[in-house]
Amino acid sequence: MNIVVTGGAGFLGSRVITELLAAADAGKLPHPLTKVISLDLAACPIQDPRVVSLTGDLADSALLRQAVDADTAGIYHLAAVLSGGSAEDFDLSHRVNVEATHRLLEAARAIDSRPTFVFTSSLAVFGGAMPEVVPGNLATQPESTYGAFKAMGELLVNEYSRKGWVDARIARLPTISVRPGKPNSAASSFASGIIREPLQGIPAVCPVPPDTRMWLSSPNTAVANLVHAYLVPAAELPAWRVLDIPGVSVTVGEMLHALETVGGAEARALVSEVPDESIMEIVCSWPGVFDIERTLALGFAPDNSFESAVRQFHAEFIA
Structure with a gap:
């Protein structure tokens, strides 16, 4: 069985792929892993015969059909235009953060096998007047383009899960710090x-x-929690599949x-x-600050x- 990772050539995506391979080697995945398909604009830097790079745009329906097929057991959707880039280019952000999410969900729906779908969201979905500690059921009120489109993505992914087309895990990540490399557009x-x-x-x-x-998480802890999101049994998750990842x-x-x-x-x-x-x-x-009692009980952990x-x-x- 295969796992598709959008944004697999990026900082977070390549680390998730490395950890998925390690989990497969340790026998922790719920299924055998034949390959991990990185879907990105650039080739994945991970050197492993099980990693296949498909380079191209998520707007390419033929590329999505090539990536997502009957052997797809899971999908990680990490590709996104970040907060600063979204503020600067509304149309690009909508195309990548909303339209591409919808196309990827449709590709998953078409294979009719209910793959596990891990979607990375953000605390940017919140805004307005908030309690000092944000509970797990607080309504979203984003105050940025990025936050608004991530909130739309959450609703889309959860609805496809409710319909039985994917098995969703929507991971609202903390801000990642300390990232190596150069500044990004967030x-x-x-x-x-x-x-x-x-x-x-x-x-x-x-x-x-x-x-x-x-609300922060180190890269290593964020990646560990993203892999754990894939491993949590569906029976332990509520119908509303949004998870506030500990920070x-x-x-x-x-x-x-x-x-x-x-x-x-x-x-x-x-x-x-x-x-x-x-x-x-x-x-x-x-x-x-978030109330993370529920996600801690599911086995997620902060730094x-x-x-x-x-x-x-x-x-x-x-x-």
Whole structure:
């Protein structure tokens, strides 16, 4: 049986593929794994004979039919235009974040085998007046194009699951920090940049106030939770398939304190505060604390602390 991963050439997608292969080798998947099909604009960097790269656009129906067939047991839909890019290009965001999601669901529906469908959503679906701790049943009220389209995606995926065409797991991910590499188009990209760059001796800018509270996950923990989403038995999931993935709640000031603890005062001194209204408008509308009792009971887990996430990045990419 096969698993399709859209965005499989990207930072998160390639790590998910690596962990899926490891889970298959350990006998943890509910089915044998013949291959993982990466569907992206670029080839997947994972060197494994079981990984097949299909390069192209999700708007290509023939490419979707090639990727999703009778042997497809699961689909990870990770490909997306991120928050900053969505704010800049509404039409592109709609094409990728809404229309491509619908086409992928239709491809899954056409094979008539109810594949497991893991959809990555975001805490950007929330906005407006919120309680201090967001419960699992709070209605979404996005205040960004990205959040609005992710909320639409959640409804689409859940409806296809309700109809019995896919077995959905909608994973609302925390903001990922610390991401290696270069800044991306997410409005929250600074959450990695204010840690990653100073640890490499590079100046960074913090565009939001230090009391801004964020809901964060390290890359390794986010990937582990995404793979776990595939493994949770359907019988344990409610009809509404949205899962608030566990994170750690920290203020930006506390993030900078963790930076100083790990990297020293010289690293902290490289971060300057330069408010950016366009970023604050998006990021400061997001919740910073979730009630995760239900997802913890299902076996999902957060990082021990944000400092542990910083140390993880430092050990892997700096030390």
